Structure formats: structure tokens, C-alpha cells
Amino acid sequence: MDKKKLTRLMIDSVVKRGIENMADDPRRSIRKLADLGRQFSTGRFQDDIIDIIQTILSNEDSPYYTMLQNFLDNTDHSCIRRFGINMGYNSWTYDARILRQKSQDLSITLPWALMFKYDVRLDNGADPAKIESMIEQALPYGINSFAIVQRGGSIASNEIIDIFRKNEECAFFYFLENAELTTSQASALKECMNVMISISADEPQSFNTSKLLHDAKLLYSIHHFYDDNDFEKVDSIDANSDALQKYFDYQSSMVILIPKKGCANHGDIVKQIRLEGKFPCFIWDMYYDSSLISQRLLGDERGYLEFETDGSIVFPSNDNDALNIDSPFIDIVKNVMPAYSCTVA
Incomplete structure (x- = not known):
């Protein structure tokens, strides 16, 4: 198996487990996303992703929590x-x-x-x-x-x-x-x-x-x-x-x-x-x-x-x-x- 396919399988396994764990609690979900972002977005998009995550985490009442919950509940x-x-x-x-x-x-x-x-x-x-x-x-x-x-x-x-x-x-x-x-x-x-x-x-x-x-x-x-x-x-x-x-x-x-x-x-x-x-x-x-x-x-x-x-x-x-x-x-x-x-x- 070539490197691209192997890495893709590994990412898919991690993301699958992460989504399953995230679906129960949107606030815990955001923190899980932050962990995934730091793990897989260490390149050119890291700053953009971390900025968005930090914005969400800074507001306990952020509508993004509702968005994420709805997204995970209603999307395959x-x-x-x-x-x-x-x-x-x-x-x-x-x-x-x-x-x-x-x-x-x-x-x-x-x-x-x-x-x-x-x-x-x-x-x-x-x-x-x-x-x-x-x-x-x-x-x-x-x-x-x-x-x-x-x-x-x-x-x-x-x-x-x-x-x-x-x-x-x-x-x-x-x-x-x-x-x-x-x-x-x-x-x-x-x-x-x-x-x-x-x-x-x-x-x-x-x-x-x-x-x-x-x-x-x-x-x-x-x-x-x-x-x-x-x-x-x-x-x-x-x-x-x-x-x-x-x-x-x-x-x-x-x-x-x-x-x-x-x-x-x-x-x-x-x-x-x-x-x-x-x-x-x-x-x-x-x-x-x-x-x-x-x-x-x-x-x-x-x-x-x-x-x-x-x-x-x-x-x-x-x-x-x-x-x-x-x-x-x-x-x-x-x-x-x-x-x-x-x-x-």
C-alpha cells in the first residue's frame, strides 16, 4: 500500500473515532476538534483553524456549538x-x-x-x-x-x-x-x-x-x-x-x-x-x-x-x-x- 493511502486510512480511523466521540457533547466536540486541528493541520492552514477554534472556545454561549450539534446529528x-x-x-x-x-x-x-x-x-x-x-x-x-x-x-x-x-x-x-x-x-x-x-x-x-x-x-x-x-x-x-x-x-x-x-x-x-x-x-x-x-x-x-x-x-x-x-x-x-x-x- 502506498504512503498516501496508508496515511488516508489512518486519518479516516482517527476522524471516525473523533466524530463518534464528539456527537454527544458539542462543547467537548470543539475541544476534540482543536486536538484534531493541531494534529493534522500543522501546515499552511494551522493559524486559520486555531483562530476559529479559539473564537468558539472563548464564548461558552457561542452559536457555533448549536451549529456543530445540528451538523453532527443531521449529516451522515x-x-x-x-x-x-x-x-x-x-x-x-x-x-x-x-x-x-x-x-x-x-x-x-x-x-x-x-x-x-x-x-x-x-x-x-x-x-x-x-x-x-x-x-x-x-x-x-x-x-x-x-x-x-x-x-x-x-x-x-x-x-x-x-x-x-x-x-x-x-x-x-x-x-x-x-x-x-x-x-x-x-x-x-x-x-x-x-x-x-x-x-x-x-x-x-x-x-x-x-x-x-x-x-x-x-x-x-x-x-x-x-x-x-x-x-x-x-x-x-x-x-x-x-x-x-x-x-x-x-x-x-x-x-x-x-x-x-x-x-x-x-x-x-x-x-x-x-x-x-x-x-x-x-x-x-x-x-x-x-x-x-x-x-x-x-x-x-x-x-x-x-x-x-x-x-x-x-x-x-x-x-x-x-x-x-x-x-x-x-x-x-x-x-x-x-x-x-x-x-x-
């Missing part, structure tokens, strides 16, 4: 372990070393994550076959995290779910903007265990979908496309505000905020709200926090790659119109990613 523990290890160990630790080494060897910055926008109504562009091809090309370079935003259609895509099934050691974020899941699709995703589904809080049918996910004990979040008005009175927002109460009704432990096109990014405010720990959910800004991870892993905040529904490259900025999702992955990176400057360790 196998899904927590698989997704968490795929992200925390595969993507951010083991494969991140490969990512940095290959970046240094090629004198480029390889992205730590790929993001795809997929519109089921388009005949051309970023369709499932092209998304799968791009993922296959990216894997050997140490890239293990992927986000897919689906637009159009009334239900989730079985072809996209097949991609999750074929890549069991990858971590996927699957955003459904106006689609629902069938019961059989929910079962298939639960078998994959490597997906965090995110449903749009801005769509009327999303509440019923969240109930299906909650009852199936799937790992899921909700997301909201924000504009500048969402942050006009951020200083007065508390856990009882109407602006946030609607999110709590979805019974998800995570809220992902995404800026609308043309809106300023308010990720710094989102980060501060998260660290203050006022709410019983973990609040994440999709682009701001992806950039923070890029900075930690690669020393450059531009270390992720995003494709639009037509297959064009949205981020980083690209002046070469000939480059798109049909182009070879490594050719894209060589043209649009900055020169490498991060240490390999």
Missing part, C-alpha cells in the same frame, strides 16, 4: 469524513505538495481548484463531457477540488453525478441554482460521499429540496447571490434579524455567499462575521475565501480557474479568445496563470 458521518478528508488531506495537504512542485518545475502557478458554470440549455460550451475531460487533465497536477454551478433544467444532472462517482477521492461543490433533486439522485449522491450540494436560497422550490437533503442526511449548504444592499446595515445584523433568519430555516450548517455580477466583493466583511461567531452556521464567501485558500497554498490569490457556461475563461483574466474549455488544460494555465513564486514545502 461517512459523508463528513469522505468529503473532509478529500478536501483537507488530498486537496490541501498531500496533493498541494504535488501542485507546488509541478508549479515550480513548470514555472507557472497551477490552480488549486477549477470552477465550471454549466447551463443545460446550451448545446455548446461547458457540458458534462468537457467538464469531465478538464478534470481528468487537471488531476495529475495535484488539483483535487472542483465546483460546478448548474443553471437551467428542472432537476440535477445525472451526467454530473456520474463525474462525482468516477472521482471518489476528489472534493466537489455542486451548486443548483434552479433545479431539484430526485430521491434516486439523493441516494446516488449519498453513495458518492464526496459532494457538498448547495441550493439557491433565492429560488422558491429550494426549501423543499433542502428538506429532502436534510432528511437524507446529505452534506449540503445553501447559497445566496448578494448585492451591495445586503451589506448596508451589516453592523446591526444579529442572529434574530430577518435578513438571516430565512437562512436558518433551511437547517443547513453552511451558507455560501456569491457576489452578483458587477457587485463589489464583500468577503472581508463576511470573514469578520464568521470570526465573530454570532450565527449558528458557517458563512463563506465563494470567491473571497477561494482566494484566501489560494494565498495560503500558493502564495497567490489568483490560484483558481473558472469557466463560463459558454466555455470561456472567466478567471483569471484572459486576453486570448482562442483559449477555452476545449483547449488543453496545461496550455490554458501557461497562458493565464501568473509565474510561480511559492515555496514547495
Whole structure:
């Protein structure tokens, strides 16, 4: 057995035992998480993890205790372990070393994550076959995290779910903007265990979908496309505000905020709200926090790659119109990613 698989098995055993011990008492759970964080997060994310844990421990009445209790009670523990290890160990630790080494060897910055926008109504562009091809090309370079935003259609895509099934050691974020899941699709995703589904809080049918996910004990979040008005009175927002109460009704432990096109990014405010720990959910800004991870892993905040529904490259900025999702992955990176400057360790 190779070193990666052996280490992964060891981590899985420790995390499984830790989750089982944590489920009974959220306060003891946080302290167990602190121990696990110190044991397995001794690298580039240690300071971030310890900061969050210390914030929670400093407040005996922290809503994060409620969040954690609900999360452990209502989410399949196998899904927590698989997704968490795929992200925390595969993507951010083991494969991140490969990512940095290959970046240094090629004198480029390889992205730590790929993001795809997929519109089921388009005949051309970023369709499932092209998304799968791009993922296959990216894997050997140490890239293990992927986000897919689906637009159009009334239900989730079985072809996209097949991609999750074929890549069991990858971590996927699957955003459904106006689609629902069938019961059989929910079962298939639960078998994959490597997906965090995110449903749009801005769509009327999303509440019923969240109930299906909650009852199936799937790992899921909700997301909201924000504009500048969402942050006009951020200083007065508390856990009882109407602006946030609607999110709590979805019974998800995570809220992902995404800026609308043309809106300023308010990720710094989102980060501060998260660290203050006022709410019983973990609040994440999709682009701001992806950039923070890029900075930690690669020393450059531009270390992720995003494709639009037509297959064009949205981020980083690209002046070469000939480059798109049909182009070879490594050719894209060589043209649009900055020169490498991060240490390999």
C-alpha cells in the first residue's frame, strides 16, 4: 500500500473515532476538534483553524456549538469524513505538495481548484463531457477540488453525478441554482460521499429540496447571490434579524455567499462575521475565501480557474479568445496563470 493511502486510512480511523466521540457533547466536540486541528493541520492552514477554534472556545454561549450539534446529528458521518478528508488531506495537504512542485518545475502557478458554470440549455460550451475531460487533465497536477454551478433544467444532472462517482477521492461543490433533486439522485449522491450540494436560497422550490437533503442526511449548504444592499446595515445584523433568519430555516450548517455580477466583493466583511461567531452556521464567501485558500497554498490569490457556461475563461483574466474549455488544460494555465513564486514545502 502506498504512503498516501496508508496515511488516508489512518486519518479516516482517527476522524471516525473523533466524530463518534464528539456527537454527544458539542462543547467537548470543539475541544476534540482543536486536538484534531493541531494534529493534522500543522501546515499552511494551522493559524486559520486555531483562530476559529479559539473564537468558539472563548464564548461558552457561542452559536457555533448549536451549529456543530445540528451538523453532527443531521449529516451522515461517512459523508463528513469522505468529503473532509478529500478536501483537507488530498486537496490541501498531500496533493498541494504535488501542485507546488509541478508549479515550480513548470514555472507557472497551477490552480488549486477549477470552477465550471454549466447551463443545460446550451448545446455548446461547458457540458458534462468537457467538464469531465478538464478534470481528468487537471488531476495529475495535484488539483483535487472542483465546483460546478448548474443553471437551467428542472432537476440535477445525472451526467454530473456520474463525474462525482468516477472521482471518489476528489472534493466537489455542486451548486443548483434552479433545479431539484430526485430521491434516486439523493441516494446516488449519498453513495458518492464526496459532494457538498448547495441550493439557491433565492429560488422558491429550494426549501423543499433542502428538506429532502436534510432528511437524507446529505452534506449540503445553501447559497445566496448578494448585492451591495445586503451589506448596508451589516453592523446591526444579529442572529434574530430577518435578513438571516430565512437562512436558518433551511437547517443547513453552511451558507455560501456569491457576489452578483458587477457587485463589489464583500468577503472581508463576511470573514469578520464568521470570526465573530454570532450565527449558528458557517458563512463563506465563494470567491473571497477561494482566494484566501489560494494565498495560503500558493502564495497567490489568483490560484483558481473558472469557466463560463459558454466555455470561456472567466478567471483569471484572459486576453486570448482562442483559449477555452476545449483547449488543453496545461496550455490554458501557461497562458493565464501568473509565474510561480511559492515555496514547495
